[in-house]
Amino acid sequence: MKADIPGKPGFNFGDAAMVPVRFAMELVDPPLRWLQRTAGLGGMATFFLLPNMLIFGIFVLLPFFINFAYSMTGGAALFLPDRNFVGADQYARLFDCSNYLDPNSCAEDTFWTAVGNTGWFVLLQVTLMIGVSLVTALILNRDLRARSFWRAVFFFPVLLSPVVVGLIWKWILQRQGLLNFGLYGLGFEPHAWLNDRNWSFAAAVGVSIWAHMGFYTLILLAGLQAIPKDLYEAAEMDGTKPTRVFLRITLPLLAPNLLVVIVLVLIRAVQIFDEVYVLTGGGPGTSTLFLTQYIYETGFAAQLRNPGLAAAASILMGAVLVVLTLLQLSLGRSSEKKGDRK
Amino acid sequence: MSRIAQFLFRRKGGRGWHWTDIVTWVWLVGGLFIMFGPAVWLVGSSFKSPAALAEFPPTILPYITQKVTVSGIDKPLDLYEVTLEGGKTVKLAEVRRVGVVSQMVDPSNPGEVIKVNISQRKPVREMSFASENYTGPFTHFDFVRYLWNSVFVTVVATLITLIVNSMAAFALSKYEFRGRTIAMLLILATLMVPLSVIMVPLYSIVSALGLFNSLWGVILPTVATPTGVFILRQYMLTIPDELIDAARMDKASEWQIYWRIILPLTAPALAVLAIFSVVWRWNDFLWPLIVLSRKELYTLQVGLSIYSGELNVQWHFILAMTVVTMIPVVLVFIFLQRFITTGIAGTGLK
Known part of the structure; x- marks a missing residue:
């Protein structure tokens, strides 16, 4: 986007509704003029930046740092000064396993179940999500009538809240739901999908793809549309086979976008919580218990709350996310550079 | 008949059908059903009486x-x-x-x-359309309360987001000062700190500030979004500095430059951020779930999830409440979807 400078601003501050706003803005002007005179332009820059930095500082940076302190304390007390220092005990407890391949042999077996579930979820969801979004983006990039309509169709669920997504599918997958109705018509017995360990996991994967694929399709489609058309025309003139065009033109030129999307999907998949929590509540048993839910329940919802343990688990998850985000930023930067060279 | 078929299946440029065309249409039409079908089914079900909801096989209409x-x-x-x-x-x-x-x-x-x-x-x-599914929640649950809480959180958080982020973006795009790079990096770094990583300490800070069980505790931690600063800063960078210099020549204060020149010119980007913010805040779930433990403070999302998790789920009410919760987002989808899709394609951020 680029600002265009019209003769008259597009956002008309003269509107009647803006009169009180205008009044308030003029009211704060005299004290700010005084501030400008005393503090200078640099001071004004600080003034403009301050509210944002304060909120960032208090609600993001401060918690980020004291999270480490929390992870080294024990007990159920909420405030840090009331908590007793236990060193690396919480981490030791998380890693206390006799066999790392079997969650049941660990002191914190639910943590390892959550780690295992999240691992499988990430693997399955990222692969399928990339596949489905890529195919959709390729199809939307074809010579279609009403492309923006079709794009909107796939984008629709992205805007729905996770709670609504969870409830929509809970309603469809329940015993008397639409899916069983369809299968019943084909002669199958009704099945309580969400009470089945394997099917509820599959539902978690499928529903999260349904809810977010439109977002990634959009980014991939933007990437596809940025590929110069003359490359395809040249290939057509040479009589190149479509598969070869895809492998030699589309895929290499889409690669930067594709990599960014893969990392974005990964980052989101590691944190999966909301829609699955509403859909299955982590069950049946612990079959759809994921890391964020483990942290939430350990820190807030369990009978015996253990904020220290939750903090330690969240730091481990944060470490994974930091690596993935740095990867994304470096990929984003390298693809930006490529764009500049063009 | 064959003429009609020929007309219906004709292709642009008179080319014949290729297998990829068939895949395309199967995918698109299938997508239409899979993407809209579940929501449409939910809306249809929300008009059914409890007896009709318990029926199997279900009917399409109530x-x-x-x-x-x-x-x-x-x-x-x-x-x-x-x-x-x-x-x-x-x-x-x-x-x-x-x-x-x-x-x-x-x-x-x-x-x-x-x-x-x-x-x-x-x-x-x-x-028969069971309209009592819609009127019932107003009396059975504190539905009006939840609706009001959600609207309050969404509107106030969006207003603060716009003001705070546009001020920061102004400072970061139009001033040269020491520590600008550090400030940018700090904001960038917060992208790496999602809620799920800091929820335990954030909860203690919000409690220490007395914001536990308060809608402000839901609003404040979300308003300084890095995405917002980025969208606005990118946009403000394209506003020529000459405009600001001219205003300074005319003795305008920095504050006046901000709200009389920069803000009106940034309106398109502000509109995009406002749409995003409304959808984000309306849909927020995990953080309100942690901060709000008193029933009368629940937002729609929290209330819905709590009632749908109860042992005896009153589906006829839940379905109707879900439909009401969907309405603002569906309106955004119908009227403003264009802005969101260009916003995402342009920045790659959600």
């Missing part, structure tokens, strides 16, 4: 069994169409059922009880 009042009996009775032995069909009301035998009366002649095998009777159905 049908209920017609009822009649028979003199001498207090309750309205279900009306059935019964095939008598002679092959005649009559409409009878069921008084009670014992095993496979139903005791029925003719509504016009309630004195005489007719015994009918249940395989011979079929309910008389009529279409």
Whole structure:
């Protein structure tokens, strides 16, 4: 986007509704003029930046740092000064396993179940999500009538809240739901999908793809549309086979976008919580218990709350996310550079 | 016929059909059903009475069994169409059922009880929209309260987001000062700190500030979004500095430059951020779930998830409440989807 400078601003501050706003803005002007005179332009820059930095500082940076302190304390007390220092005990407890391949042999077996579930979820969801979004983006990039309509169709669920997504599918997958109705018509017995360990996991994967694929399709489609058309025309003139065009033109030129999307999907998949929590509540048993839910329940919802343990688990998850985000930023930067060279 | 088929299946440029064309249309039409179908089904179900919701197989439209009042009996009775032995069909009301035998009366002649095998009777159905699903939550739950809480959080958080982020973006795009790079990096770094990583300490900070069980505790931690600063800063960078210099020449204060020149010119980007912010805040779930533990403070999302997780889920209310929760987002989808899609394609951020 680029600002265009019209003769008259597009956002008309003269509107009647803006009169009180205008009044308030003029009211704060005299004290700010005084501030400008005393503090200078640099001071004004600080003034403009301050509210944002304060909120960032208090609600993001401060918690980020004291999270480490929390992870080294024990007990159920909420405030840090009331908590007793236990060193690396919480981490030791998380890693206390006799066999790392079997969650049941660990002191914190639910943590390892959550780690295992999240691992499988990430693997399955990222692969399928990339596949489905890529195919959709390729199809939307074809010579279609009403492309923006079709794009909107796939984008629709992205805007729905996770709670609504969870409830929509809970309603469809329940015993008397639409899916069983369809299968019943084909002669199958009704099945309580969400009470089945394997099917509820599959539902978690499928529903999260349904809810977010439109977002990634959009980014991939933007990437596809940025590929110069003359490359395809040249290939057509040479009589190149479509598969070869895809492998030699589309895929290499889409690669930067594709990599960014893969990392974005990964980052989101590691944190999966909301829609699955509403859909299955982590069950049946612990079959759809994921890391964020483990942290939430350990820190807030369990009978015996253990904020220290939750903090330690969240730091481990944060470490994974930091690596993935740095990867994304470096990929984003390298693809930006490529764009500049063009 | 073949002419019509030819017309329907004609292709641009007179080319023939390729297998990829078939895949395309199967994918698109399938996508149409899979993407919209579940939501449409939910909306359709929300108009069904509890009895109709419990039926299997379900009907597409909300049908209920017609009822009649028979003199001498207090309750309205279900009306059935019964095939008598002679092959005649009559409409009878069921008084009670014992095993496979139903005791029925003719509504016009309630004195005489007719015994009918249940395989011979079929309910008389009529279409009925259960509007009490929508009116019920207002009395059964604090639905108005939740609605108000959600609207309050969404509107206030969006306003603060716009003001705070546009001020920061102004400072970061139009001033040269020491520490600008550090400030940018700090904001960038917060992208790496999602809520799920800091929820324990954030909760303690919000509690220490006295914001636990307060809507402000939901609003404040979300308003300084790095995405917002980025969108606005990128946009402000394209505003020529000459405009600012000219305003300074005319003795405008920095604050006036911000709200009289920069803000109006940034309106398109502000609009995009406002749309994003409304959708984010309306849809927020995990953080409100942690901060709000008193019923009267729940937002729609929290209230919905709590009531749908109860042992005896009153689906007819839950479905209607879900539909109401969907409405603002569907409106955004219909009217403003264009802005969001260009916003995402342009920045790659959500």
